[in-house]
Amino acid sequence: MFGSQWRLLLCTVLIGAVIFELVCCQKDAQQRTTPGRKPKQHKAKPGKTTNKEARAATAKPKIKATPAAPAQTVLTQVLNKGKFKKVGETISVQSGDTLELRCRGKPVQWSVPPYLEEDDDGRLRMVQHERYGALTLVNTTGADTGEYTCYPMYCEDTDCRKEYNKAIKVFVFFPDPHELFVPSSEYYEVIQLRSNWPTVLPCQVTSPEAKVTLHREFPPAELKVDGSEISFDVRKGITIHRPRVHHAGALYCVASLGNLRQSSTKYMLIYVNYPMAPPAPVIQASSGSVAVGENLQVSCSVVGEQNVGVEFTWEYPGQQIGRPPYTQESITPVGGGAAGQKSQSVLLVDEVREVDQGIYTCTAQNLQGAKSVSTTVKVVSKAKPKKPQIVKTRK
Ligand SMILES: *[C@@H]1O[C@H](CO)[C@@H](O)[C@H](O)[C@H]1NC(C)=O
Numbered sequence: 001m002f003g004s005q006w007r008l009l010l011c012t013v014l015i016g017a018v019i020f021e022l023v024c025c026q027k028d029a030q031q032r033t034t035p036g037r038k039p040k041q042h043k044a045k046p047g048k049t050t051n052k053e054a055r056a057a058t059a060k061p062k063i064k065a066t067p068a069a070p071a072q073t074v075l076t077q078v079l080n081k082g083k084f085k086k087v088g089e090t091i092s093v094q095s096g097d098t099l100e101l102r103c104r105g106k107p108v109q110w111s112v113p114p115y116l117e118e119d120d121d122g123r124l125r126m127v128q129h130e131r132y133g134a135l136t137l138v139n140t141t142g143a144d145t146g147e148y149t150c151y152p153m154y155c156e157d158t159d160c161r162k163e164y165n166k167a168i169k170v171f172v173f174f175p176d177p178h179e180l181f182v183p184s185s186e187y188y189e190v191i192q193l194r195s196n197w198p199t200v201l202p203c204q205v206t207s208p209e210a211k212v213t214l215h216r217e218f219p220p221a222e223l224k225v226d227g228s229e230i231s232f233d234v235r236k237g238i239t240i241h242r243p244r245v246h247h248a249g250a251l252y253c254v255a256s257l258g259n260l261r262q263s264s265t266k267y268m269l270i271y272v273n274y275p276m277a278p279p280a281p282v283i284q285a286s287s288g289s290v291a292v293g294e295n296l297q298v299s300c301s302v303v304g305e306q307n308v309g310v311e312f313t314w315e316y317p318g319q320q321i322g323r324p325p326y327t328q329e330s331i332t333p334v335g336g337g338a339a340g341q342k343s344q345s346v347l348l349v350d351e352v353r354e355v356d357q358g359i360y361t362c363t364a365q366n367l368q369g370a371k372s373v374s375t376t377v378k379v380v381s382k383a384k385p386k387k388p389q390i391v392k393t394r395k
Pocket residue numbers: 121122123138139
């Protein structure tokens with residue numbers, strides 16, 4: 001067991017120490033980080049239209065099926081009275097101002113940042129008009145920054161469904177003079193650094209103009225955002241493209257704009273060595289047919305990547321009479337250099353009895369999945385030609 005589990009354990013201990021430090025310094029963090037988004041409130045105020053109701057309203061259109069020629073989806077921003085602007089990929093609306101979007105179609109459905117969908121406080125309104133749907137968000141804050149999508153609906157009588165391929169998205173920034181980061185309700189966020197998958201640190205800025213850098217807490221250092229190993233996307237945050245062990249630890253983003261400089265929530269990155277695929281075990285019994293009283297060995301082996309832990313579990317006939325699982329596990333390097341390793345579990349059955357006859361199943365598991373393999377072992381009577389029945393009747 002010197003594989004990834006060991007390293008994971010060590011890493012967990014280190015992270016534990018860091019979390020402890022974090023809890024100690026929460027007061028400090030409270031002063032430094034901005035207050036989180038308001039706690040979730042699910043009460044719907046009477047008399048006001050909630051998101052869900054608004055969405056339900058658009059889902060049950062009174063208008064009949066759309067005419068044959070499907071118009072191109074158009075999303076526009078209503079600037080002032082009577083002034084419209086077709087939106088591009090992103091727009092900025094000063095926080096405090098009203099966001100008003102119109103999307104051509106009858107009807108349309110909207111999707112908004114998850115936080116807005118959960119915490120409806122009456123600032124968001126979605127209304128379906130004869131030819132377009134309108135979304136209005138008032139008293140905006142930096143926290144409203146995110147993706148807004150309009151889905152034209154395809155209807156047959158009253159049965160409507162979203163036309164995903166015609167969806168039109170716009171990323172809306174709400175630059176906030178006091179909040180460079182979209183506030184988070186957490187003081188820190190634990191993120192798995194999977195060896196086979198890019199990791200995203202969602203430090204989302206409220207202004208597309210903010211300069212963002214990445215920092216390590218212990219020891220304090222700035223990590224280079226070079227655009228290839230680590231990149232920054234103003235709509236997503238930081239991406240670590242090929243996570244490695246050395247990326248693990250406590251990281252945070254810093255945004256600066258004008259003379260404002262703020263730190264994001266902390267991200268606790270825990271490295272997990274993910275294998276490329278589930279294990280492919282091979283099972284083999286020392287003999288397919290064993291005489292009573294002899295010893296039996298069933299081995300199960302997996303050849304895989306180095307430092308990827310494999311866990312073995314066994315099912316065998318003797319389990320029913322409470323034979324204790326008696327296994328020997330080993331890991332040996334194969335293929336020379338850092339090519340791979342062979343993990344093996346050997347199930348040992350001493351002095352075989354008749355009850356040991358049957359199917360032996362080994363299940364090998366790694367972080368990507370599990371696979372089982374089986375073999376059948378026959379138990380034959382001891383070579384006692386004189387009285388073979390005695391063995392049988394002894395049960
Ligand atoms: C928006 O803010 C104004 C002024 O603070 C307030 O009177 C109004 O009720 C707010 N509207 C909503 C829908 O929250």
